[in-house]
Structures are given as C-alpha cells and as structure tokens.
Amino acid sequence: MLDRFHALKEHFPQCFDKNGDLMPHKLQKAILDLAQEINAQANTATQDLENEATFSLSKESYSLNWLGKSYAKLLRHLPTHTLIAQDSAHNAQPQNANSKNVLIKGDNLEVLKHLKNAYYRKVKMIYIDPPYNTGNGDFIYNDERSFTPQSLAQMANIELEEASSILNLTLKNSSTHSAWLSFMYPRLYIARQLLRDDGVIFISIDDNEQANLKLLCDEIFGEENFVANIIWHSKNKPSGNTTENKTIDTRTEHILCYQKSYFLANKYENTKDELKEKGYILKDEFFKTRGYYKLTPLMHSCSASSFKYIESLDYEVKAPDGTIFKNHQNIKKPKSYRYTWSKKLFDFGNANGFIEIQKTSDGFWCIYRKMYEFCAIDNKKLEIVYRKSGNAYNNLITGI
Structure with a gap:
C-alpha cells in the first residue's frame, strides 16, 4: 500500500499539499486530464469516458x-x-580534447x-x-x-x-x-x-x-x-530612479x-564520515543539542589592510590553572596577531561552553573556539542560535 502511495507522489506531485496530504479534488482532475490526453493522442472519442468519469470539484479548490x-x-x-550533431572543429582544439563537459x-x-x-x-x-x-x-x-x-x-x-x-x-x-x-x-x-x-x-x-x-x-x-x-x-x-530614501x-x-x-x-544531512572529514569529531556535555564540534584558533594574523592590529582585541585571559596570559604570538612578535572576538563576546562564549583553552606544544596557552554542528552565537545579540531543522549550522550541507 505504501508503494502505491509513493507512486502517486511520483506521478501526481501536484495533488499533494505542503504537508504531504493528498488533495482528492486535484487527483480527480489530474486523472480526468490524463484520460483526455490519452484519448486525444489516440484520436478517439472521449464522450463515453467523460460520461463515466463525472467528478465534482470542490469549490475551495484552485489551480493555475x-x-x-x-x-x-x-x-x-x-x-x-x-x-544533435558533433562540432568536430571545436572538439579538435587542444584545450577541448579531453573535456568531460557537454x-x-x-x-x-x-x-x-x-x-x-x-x-x-x-x-x-x-x-x-x-x-x-x-x-x-x-x-x-x-x-x-x-x-x-x-x-x-x-x-x-x-x-x-x-x-x-x-x-x-x-x-x-x-x-x-x-x-x-x-x-x-x-x-x-x-x-x-x-x-x-x-x-x-x-x-x-x-x-x-x-x-x-x-x-x-x-x-x-x-x-x-x-x-x-x-x-x-x-x-x-x-535600478531606475529608485532611491533607498x-x-x-x-x-x-x-x-x-x-x-x-x-x-x-x-534530506541533505551529513554522514559521520563527512563530518569527520571536515573536522567535526569532538563531543562534549552539549552533544545532544549542539552535535559534534571542531576547534579553531580564536586569533588571526594581522596585516596592513584587512586585519589591522587593534589593542582592544589583544586582551588578557585567565587560564585553567589560574594564571593570566596574553596572546603568545604577540610575545614572540609584538602586534602580529589579534583575537577575532571582542572581550565581551569571548566572555559570553566562555560562560556558555564555546571556548576551550589549551597549551601549545611549546608550552603557551592558546584560546580555541568551538564550532558546533547545530548552533552558533549571534554576535550582535549575544545569544545562542540553534538550527531547528537539524541540519549542520556551518556550511556543512554536502552531496547536493
């Protein structure tokens, strides 16, 4: 029975509403239209069929x-x-010889x-x-x-x-x-x-x-x-004479x-292999609601153009052992790095489980932010935003 229902959806998609419920009046009309098409193509009279298929359409129905x-x-x-004829001259050109496109x-x-x-x-x-x-x-x-x-x-x-x-x-x-x-x-x-x-x-x-x-x-x-x-x-x-004012x-x-x-x-959901490939392999106490996460450094190298050094983004942070530290890259070379989050945003993220502080291989404390599958922080409102659909939050839709 379910296979027949799926067959209806395959051949008569216009007869189902946005919730997937069958609209009988549209199915009746579609069947009558199909019967008329078949008879028209066969060049046969449709009078007998129309007499038998006397469907009444709901007054609330609509169609385009x-x-x-x-x-x-x-x-x-x-x-x-x-x-379709092959363009031999085009295909003979060296740049087109091994093309896989049509x-x-x-x-x-x-x-x-x-x-x-x-x-x-x-x-x-x-x-x-x-x-x-x-x-x-x-x-x-x-x-x-x-x-x-x-x-x-x-x-x-x-x-x-x-x-x-x-x-x-x-x-x-x-x-x-x-x-x-x-x-x-x-x-x-x-x-x-x-x-x-x-x-x-x-x-x-x-x-x-x-x-x-x-x-x-x-x-x-x-x-x-x-x-x-x-x-x-x-x-x-x-366009035209339109003005924003x-x-x-x-x-x-x-x-x-x-x-x-x-x-x-x-449903375009990510498989575990796809998540693993993108680095989403870590789990914490928020796994049931936030999904897997990956770590990315909270700092970014400075340049003279897009990422200029800003002193307010070179703030001090308290380490897990209680010590106070600053960005270790700026210890090696002053004003060469800055954090990508403001201190206010960092404090919110740290209080809500979006921050992880670890020691590097050379013994310096480093700040990482957690990038979750199903949620992120609204930087302006300082609140956690969830993806209700269950799809990954950070451009993880693949396979389309």
Whole structure:
C-alpha cells in the first residue's frame, strides 16, 4: 500500500499539499486530464469516458490556468524534430580534447528531450536561469512549431477558438505572462524527469514572474517538495530612479529550490564520515543539542589592510590553572596577531561552553573556539542560535 502511495507522489506531485496530504479534488482532475490526453493522442472519442468519469470539484479548490496551458502540456510529449550533431572543429582544439563537459546549443526544449534519453532520473542537481520577462526585451516567445488551428485543436483536445487564440499567442512574439508560462511549463516538466529521486532543482527569477513560477513549480514538482525561496542581494544600486530614501529597496532576486521527492530525498544531512572529514569529531556535555564540534584558533594574523592590529582585541585571559596570559604570538612578535572576538563576546562564549583553552606544544596557552554542528552565537545579540531543522549550522550541507 505504501508503494502505491509513493507512486502517486511520483506521478501526481501536484495533488499533494505542503504537508504531504493528498488533495482528492486535484487527483480527480489530474486523472480526468490524463484520460483526455490519452484519448486525444489516440484520436478517439472521449464522450463515453467523460460520461463515466463525472467528478465534482470542490469549490475551495484552485489551480493555475492561462491561455496556452493545453498547448504547453502538448509540447512536453511531442517527439523531437532535431538531431544533435558533433562540432568536430571545436572538439579538435587542444584545450577541448579531453573535456568531460557537454555543451549543446539550440532550442532548450529540444535539448532537454534529447538529454532525457541518456539522463532520465540520473541528474542530482539542476540550475536554471530562465528569462525574467522584465518587459525590456529579455523574453519573446517565438515558437517555430507548425500547427494549424484544426490540428492543434485535435491534438490538444480543445475547442477550435481556443486553438486559434493560442497560435496567435505563440506566433506573434508575445511576452505576456501566458506566453512566459507556456514557455516554462514543458521545460520544467522535462527537467523534473531528469532528476534523481534525491535530486534538487534551483531556478533564478525576479519579482516579475516569481509568483507565477512558484505556482507553476507547485504544480509540476508538488507543493510539499518546495524547499526554499532563497532571496539574495543582486545589485549594488537600485535600478531606475529608485532611491533607498524614498521607496522600498528592491535590489533582490529569488532562487526557488524544489526537491524531486519528499520521501525519497536524503534530506541533505551529513554522514559521520563527512563530518569527520571536515573536522567535526569532538563531543562534549552539549552533544545532544549542539552535535559534534571542531576547534579553531580564536586569533588571526594581522596585516596592513584587512586585519589591522587593534589593542582592544589583544586582551588578557585567565587560564585553567589560574594564571593570566596574553596572546603568545604577540610575545614572540609584538602586534602580529589579534583575537577575532571582542572581550565581551569571548566572555559570553566562555560562560556558555564555546571556548576551550589549551597549551601549545611549546608550552603557551592558546584560546580555541568551538564550532558546533547545530548552533552558533549571534554576535550582535549575544545569544545562542540553534538550527531547528537539524541540519549542520556551518556550511556543512554536502552531496547536493
């Protein structure tokens, strides 16, 4: 029974909410849509099937619809009409002779379909940087596929009037939201087919289409497989005539992250071997809540530029044996090192188990800070911050 449930998640991810619960109304609609697609492809009448499959949709249900969605669904299943030819002159160049990379130029939808033959369910990570549809000419939908309204209506199982409107959209270099969604849908659909069961996909976008992309990905990958909306600072200065004093700063873009399967993803946790490789091998009395830790010196060498000597960062510390000591490197060469934590931050860390003081091989006391898996100190608020997800705190996510 569990295998069947997983199969539903594999083939109908759009029918599960963010908590992994099945939404029956969406499953009913997906099954009816699938049945209609099969019958349309076989060019058979659907009247008998529709009479039997009389599903009622909840009034509270919702879905993302746009002019061209039926066309976009058709494109994902159409066979390729191109061939991949080797660029012999490029490959013959000495710098390319032993390359292990593959660069394919052409219609990216055609390329994805070619890749599916060799990489179906084999790709661990995909990154897509699509056109943002800013209205400044970065995106124009120019579809060279040849359909008549009659052939499209028959193949997509839609009305002739809708088919004519769709072709009008695709043939006139449109940059509307509908055109952009029609462009993105089949490409993301095939990208999902390339992902391994534990694979992830990252998609860059800005505010022009972020809301539409989120809904589109929820449908293709399943809402529960949404991992994060990573917001990053993309520009040094506001665009246009925007000023930080008069309006909200919009110098950010988004990277949407989705996983292939909630059940089959490995959760990107670190194995013991990975932790050991990175030096996280030590345990103390806080192990149950903080995890493993590693030691790193609290001092840093000084330079004339980035790490200048600051007297307040060359403070005295009480050793475990009660003696008072200063940075031993500055005994050897004055003002050559400084601590990376202020005295106030050191006192907080020392009181909360983040400091370890040991003797070096040449007999000098040295301060080390503990870097834990699951927590760190907020330097400004002077408080301990935990990672509630259980993932490592200090850039330890590997294997993606």
